[in-house]
Amino acid sequence: MIKLGLIDEAGVAAVREQAQTAMAAATAELLEADPEQAGKRRIRPELWPDPGFVDVGLRGDASELDGLTVADPLDHTGGWVDTKFVDAVAAVMDRRMAEDPRIVVLGEDVHRLNGGTNGATKGLAKKYGDQTSETGRILGTPISENAFFGLGGGLALDGRYRPVVEFMYPDFMWVAADQVFNQVGKARHMFGGDNPVPLVLRTKVAMGSGYGSQHLMDPAGIFATAPGWRIVAPSSAADYVGLMNAALALQDPVLVIEHVDLYGTADRVPEGDLDYILPPGRAAVRRTGSDVTVISYLSMVKASLDAIEQTGVDGELIDLRWLDRASLDWETIGTSIRKTNAVLIVEQGARGTSYGAWLSDAIQRRFFDWLDQPVQRVTGSEASPSISKVLERAAIARTEEVVAALEGERRGMGAR
């Protein structure tokens, strides 16, 4: 820098002195003479935190949702508009971007192919511009998840923007694991809980699409190990609207899980309303029953419903909607377990990264005295789904696997 003429020797000395003065001032605030060891200093005892502070600030308290309009599609009495699920995805993002200029979208191909690989950002680039424009908000990125997710994390910490990052396939979280888990997932807690990280990560479960072992995971189980993250997994378009609105309003990083099987389904949303939120702690009972509490999310909600009808086992089906520890609806789950005394957790993906493992642990801990048989789980196989159509099907769970598990529940109930 001296060679470039940006600073001279005296300037360097002045910067050094400035830094040393600042450090001395800081240590003078924090340290005192150690009365037990002459000549040593120690941190002033009153500055140490209370051990009870250990988990403070893992996430926000969601008070930022206060005052927003809560509406559960379960209770909607007005009119409905038919829509494809994926069109509701694009529509609610459009609605929020129109209302909130801070929102920017980052991801591979989000600006082209008429809304990315599946149409989830359809029409947005045309309306809000892409990375070629100085004011563009739909930013197509190189294939570099760690980089562009890190960019999103920085934007969120800065606070002037509200980044919505898309991972084309959930498995790419491993590429970006440092930014996803080590930075964004821990940032609020690391700095005392006072700096919010408002970021939305969208990704789609693609089991059944044939993209093979490195593209077909369900990320819920892994994200559930990172307490800074909130997780939603909507099973319907109307839930998606409410959950995405809540995700975009929260001051925490939120993973929004979508599923390719749901994108094309004919669905519906409340007429003329894309602004309601579904706050944390709101599961939905999709079917009431007395034999077994079936807990699921995303596309497996429908598979579970079909399996219940096929077997005739009187299952009570709970659609979790919010999946992370802090946002789970324990009241709905507990009420159901006290009634049925049996639990089946249904998910589609590989056993190793399964979401249900921690949930079954928590359930047996909370409701041991209410269980009539072990908590059972439907998952995929050990292996990641292969590119072979046959092996992919064998590696994942669908309705047939839920049917088999419900028959197991029936045996577990004993004889009439």
Place this chain on the structure above:
Amino acid sequence: MAAVIRMPAALAGVTEGAIQTWLAQAGDTIAVGAPLAEIETEKAVVEYQSEVGGTVARLLVEAGDNVAVGTPIAVVLAAGEGDDAIGPALAAAGLSAEPEAPAAAAPAAAPAPVAAPAAVQAEAAGDRLFASPIVRRLARERGIDLTAVTGSGPEGRIVRRDLDGAQVAPAAAPAVAPAPASGSTDVPLTGMRRAIARRLTESKTTVPHFYVTAHCNVGELLELRKRVNSAIETKVSVNDFVLKAVAGALRAVPEANAIWGGDVIRRFDTVDLAVAVAVEGGLLTPVLRGVESLTLTQVAAAVADAAARARAGKLRQEELEGGSFSVSNLGMYGVDEFSAILNPPQSGILAVGAAKERPIVVDGQLAVGSVMTVTLSADHRVIDGAVAAQWMAKFVALIENPVAILA
């Protein structure tokens, strides 16, 4: 080596026992054979004598606690050992019990055919009772005895549905209503109370009872008793006469001196009679042996001794076993008549009321006489109506002609 004392099988066939009283305390030095504790089982209180000598280091079970046979109840230190020997001894007791567990569990671990959830006896895999958590919770709340429930779940596990069945079954224990805030008190069950509840429920619900009643003119008997009691020192009671008359009737009608054995009827050569003795908290039925060959005064002495020891909790188990017949006398309470529940496996019980002055007919004329009403409860599997009638006729003949009893 410090010794771990385990709850003994104080009586044949018992599976659990309670320490009624510790007769030695921690710190006491005891010799082999010294009384260590009084152990209460369903049927009796038994004094347990130590099989080891040394210093009682620790009592592991509180007085009143009911524990399974084999449960460690105390640690006794050998001479020269200190308290530091307690831990290793307990650990050794724990360890020595361990190797059995996997062996017992092994058959249960074998994969069962998944599609065939046949009802399996819940205890098939050993002593461990397999019941789901909600079943244990409900059993606790409703007072259901799970050992009586058959599990229909995987590996014979008792599941919620099995309990729903148990509730409607007639033999199931009635649900205990939650205690209201005031106005009632729940008294914990003693082993004896549990035994009475279980055995008599079983008797009344599974044994086909029928009843035969007779009114006995006991004028002569009362007169004879007065003369006997004025002549000799031992006082005999009306009940002693009744016992002798029962024995005489059983000798005369040997078909009645028998019990139901499942696939046989067992007839007895001698007359062993159980006498119901009311004790604090319940009743006991000590058995008098060979009553037919005892004199009246011997019967009186035997009854007095058995009753005294019953009230003191000093009866031995063998004194409570056997017999084909019981006598239950509530005459001293002024009861006119009643019918009794058979005391399994006995096939007869005679319920004896008070001797009272009542109108009787003598030679076609109304008169006042002393009448005692007795009711025989009989097990119809063993005793038919005609046999019961013959027996009763013989009994009445003896009671109304009591000199024959003395013969």
